[in-house]
Amino acid sequence: MIAKVALVTGSGRGIGLATARRFLAEGWRVALLDIDGGLLAAAMADIGEPDLTLPLLCDVADGPALRAAVQRAATHFGRLDALVNNAGIAVFKPILETTPEEWARTMAVNLTGPFLATQAAAPIMAETGGGAVVNITSISGVRASTLRVAYGTSKAALAHLTKQQAVELAALGIRANAVAPGPVDTAMAKAVHTTEIRRDYHDAIPLNRYGLEEELAEVIIFLCTERASYITGQVIAVDGGFEAAGIGLPTLRAARRNL
Numbered sequence: 193m194i195a196k197v198a199l200v201t202g203s204g205r206g207i208g209l210a211t212a213r214r215f216l217a218e219g220w221r222v223a224l225l226d227i228d229g230g231l232l233a234a235a236m237a238d239i240g241e242p243d244l245t246l247p248l249l250c251d252v253a254d255g256p257a258l259r260a261a262v263q264r265a266a267t268h269f270g271r272l273d274a275l276v277n278n279a280g281i282a283v284f285k286p287i288l289e290t291t292p293e294e295w296a297r298t299m300a301v302n303l304t305g306p307f308l309a310t311q312a313a314a315p316i317m318a319e320t321g322g323g324a325v326v327n328i329t330s331i332s333g334v335r336a337s338t339l340r341v342a343y344g345t346s347k348a349a350l351a352h353l354t355k356q357q358a359v360e361l362a363a364l365g366i367r368a369n370a371v372a373p374g375p376v377d378t379a380m381a382k383a384v385h386t387t388e389i390r391r392d393y394h395d396a397i398p399l400n401r402y403g404l405e406e407e408l409a410e411v412i413i414f415l416c417t418e419r420a421s422y423i424t425g426q427v428i429a430v431d432g433g434f435e436a437a438g439i440g441l442p443t444l445r446a447a448r449r450n451l
């Protein structure tokens with residue numbers, strides 16, 4: 193049987209790299225796309241499967257380069273079965289201090305990148321009967337929070353783009369879903385979450401901890417496989433219960449400790 197092929201953007205580290213590894217573990221071949229050549233080279237060396245992987249140095253906000261990269265992956269491997277739009281950036285600033293340039297760059301990477309990558313990938317997937325797109329949104333696109341005007345808005349829009357893709361691309365045999373991570377212990381989270389923020393998150397999450405990259409990869413892979421053959425147009429939160437919870441968790445935990 194011919195091994196399936198996935199393209200994962202932002203796979204030089206973090207959730208994207210964990211996802212690339214998980215695809216390989218399930219017998220897929222993987223194109224790893226990232227803007228950072230150093231991260232990409234380190235990831236390739238660490239994986240150590242040159243015959244099953246392809247590095248693509250590319251900025252997802254650069255339309256022509258992105259289209260060429262998607263095409264290169266398909267030409268190299270002979271097919272494309274899954275696209276994971278994972279590359280993302282976070283600018284965490286108050287509304288009044290967010291510059292037009294920061295707003296535009298966040299939208300270009302987090303929203304326009306997935307739009308363009310899917311536009312390039314869909315016809316290629318259709319040639320072999322279809323495939324799957326998974327967009328990585330965020331719990332910040334579901335619930336508003338402080339300092340997330342650009343980031344949260346881009347992710348909320350990406351959630352809607354997912355539904356739009358699901359509706360229109362079903363005719364090509366392509367399913368489109370989103371995974372909305374809660375806080376995950378990655379380099380991105382370490383860079384923007386202070387000790388106080390980490391404590392606040394723990395307080396707000398029923399499972400009382402950050403997620404692991406592998407816990408995200410598990411759901412992303414599931415959505416790309418035939419195991420999810422009747423799921424499309426969904427945004428699945430992988431967030432320890434963060435979205436489900438209202439107020440009162442720390443009080444409830446304290447009460448349980450005193451039982």
Ligand SMILES: NC(=O)c1ccc[n+]([C@@H]2O[C@H](COP(=O)([O-])OP(=O)(O)OC[C@H]3O[C@@H](n4cnc5c(N)ncnc54)[C@H](O)[C@@H]3O)[C@@H](O)[C@H]2O)c1
Binds near residue numbers: 202329
């Ligand atoms: N870590 C979290 O807590 C968390 C929470 C919610 C959502 N997310 C989302 O999950 C995704 C992955 O996050 P992560 O924590 O693994 O991030 P990360 O910063 O650890 O990794 C992101 C990767 O994307 C690459 N990248 C950034 N801009 C790019 C561009 N323009 N073109 C190509 N590659 C680019 C980076 O070089 C990096 O390798 C992002 O979309 C992020 O918004 C993360």
